[in-house]
Amino acid sequence: MKQWLFGTEQIATTAALFPQEAYKGDIVTDLFGDASYFADAAAFWALQNVAIASLRDDLAAKGWKVTVLDRGARFPSWRYDEVPLEEGGEAFIEVRNNGEVEIHEGYRAYAETCGPAEAEEVDRAPQAARAELTKAAENYLALHRHAIVRAELLAHPGIALRLAAAHMIASSPLWSVKPDPQRADKETTSQSVASSPAQSALDTERHAVLELLQLEKSYYGTVTRGNGDPFTAASLFAGLLALPEEAVLRILAVVMAETLAAGSILTEAAGLAIKPDVTRWWKLDGVFLDLLNDRAEINALLSEVAGKAVADANVSEPGKVQKKIIHDCLNGEGRERADGFVPRYMSFPIGHYDPNKTLEIVSASEGLNALFT
Template structure:
């Protein structure tokens, strides 16, 4: 490398410069120094085709600062330069990065891309690590990030996604990266972010290969490599646990062959608490406790007995030798799975049994079944009380008591469906076998009603399919009227209930006065004609809105599912046509009119 002073007119910025040739550099912290003392640190340059012209590989900011000084003062001294060998692009990139890291760390994305270019120039990760004083792992992490799709790198560059999200996306194949980007672009989806990306990629389980007691070479499932770190993960958690438990069984046999009288394999996720045990040697009856974590880790706690057993030993007693089970864990697994397969095949041809099993599972739950009861709790106590006291709830409760009685449960139990497994599955199944199909179907209907999600599109669909007339099972109450606070909506309600003439006459009244007029009409008090069977548009089946402003959940859900009813005549009423059991023609026409203008 030759050092010499070169005239600024003979210099230009090289495309190899990591800061590029187009973007204007930030000279805020360097220009004052160049004005006062000139360029002191040599620029790194190389010839670009002629003996007298050079391109700048590193030192773009010093060069631009010198140009400004030359414009201000009319001239500038030749700049100190270190001339590199021509054609060495990889070395040029390294020199550029070394200088810029020493002065100011470049953004991470630029470093990723630069390291990737160095590899293409023939540098190995080990060469790069030695050159930049980094560990091999740091270089591999950088290269892994450089292998992301360009759009993901740009999202990180613009701070749209964070570093944790980017780190875990290095686990993903290009196809999976594209799936993640598709979720990001979908307005109705929520792409996983941060640590949730790893769960999304690995199906909820992230079990590192170093947790295996078996040789991973015999694992036939996929293994995902974490290129950002130095870990890899099993993609198929179920297959991992089959092999892990088989390896544990072998270790258990080894302990028994070594003279341990008992080896206790604890349930997965169950912790071993040393304060509940005391040390005890093998010769005195100490046992081995085996714990398994959900993350795949296995621990062997050798030489322990329970505190109760320890006290017994202190008093001269002995620890009872555990009876060796007839079946090993793998053999028991073999039997259980074949039993399950045989029974499942028969259940598939016995719909009457399957129906009862399904109802029992929905009521009692199991490790594979969880069915939650709709809470029926409103935003306020008044709303909850209104629902509890309505006619529909009374009708449902009557049917529920019949179902509870058929199942032999207390009729005052709040629900047929159990909570957190407080119903016993097998007794329920046996009870259901004694009931005929009609009774079982009746119980199933109650369970379905209890677990039907409130505020769902399915409720709007069922309301239309079942031809529900809200006027026959609901009456307006003070809770509803007190919740109507919107002045424009109250104008529609007043016209809907009291008629257009009364609404026009009270257009300038306060909302409180208008609300009282509506109450009087619904009750037939204070000289108002009683309005029977009125149902607001939002509560009808199908629902509709009073305004074009949107924000009516029931209407939005109905609009989402109504196209699915092709082939069924489920016509939506004309805008403004209220559902009513005893509505006059005048009332129907009022709802179609424009809202009565309200006084400011």
């Protein structure tokens, strides 16, 4: 009556996959003593489940992909094709409410949408792996693992430094870092920069860092990749962990130099902090002189290079003539050589010659000097 009311089933001792002596509960028999049953279902299932798990592991060791169905769920054989193990067949363990266990070997899900002509193709096609966790569960894991790693990073600044370097070089979904393209308005400007000692120094150090990291140049010809490839970033991070801090800082310096935006406030700020020896890296050349077209600024420049007397004596001359005098002074051609001359345009902080006219870099940089004094 109890079984009829609550839908439970008696579990015969013949259903046990485990030795009967392992069961410590009571065993009952029917009215005639022809069949015996486990009185303690919970104790039975504790032992039976261990045996099922062992059965699952044995099948897996033989190469089967094994699925244990929910207790009471029937194996729907009509939804599967019979396929041997060598062709991707799977094994299913059916566990019934009465304790009986049945193994179904050599089955693979049949694509019901396929017609007869396509069935053979389906058999040969690799089956998509089923997700182990729900999206929500994976999201839960991702957020908690993220929180743990972030908290631990606070106590490991050396690892954080290397992780930041990997992010800068390879980028990530949250880091978008790319090298400055150094776009020039004129081809002569591009050639002037490319042949400068400063550019040569960066190129030499870039080559050394690429060798240190065992990397090829990026699409841009730089260390910085900017493509957000996660495996590249992880590989770089692993390599950086094996390097001393001096080497990591050396790499960071190159990447920072590559990704410093030309004409930006931060470039000016970095110059104020570094106070570079401009004469070591640059000298006034004909390319820049050719770009000057305001006679007033040209005359002011001439005054600094050759002196006020020379500038005043040529104040009404065309700009072309005055620029020729500047060129001669810089190269010592018929005039006293002006070695180490740095115009206000190339000093740090930057200056200019006509207070009544604007210069974008100067305007943008206003207020920086006080920050770095």
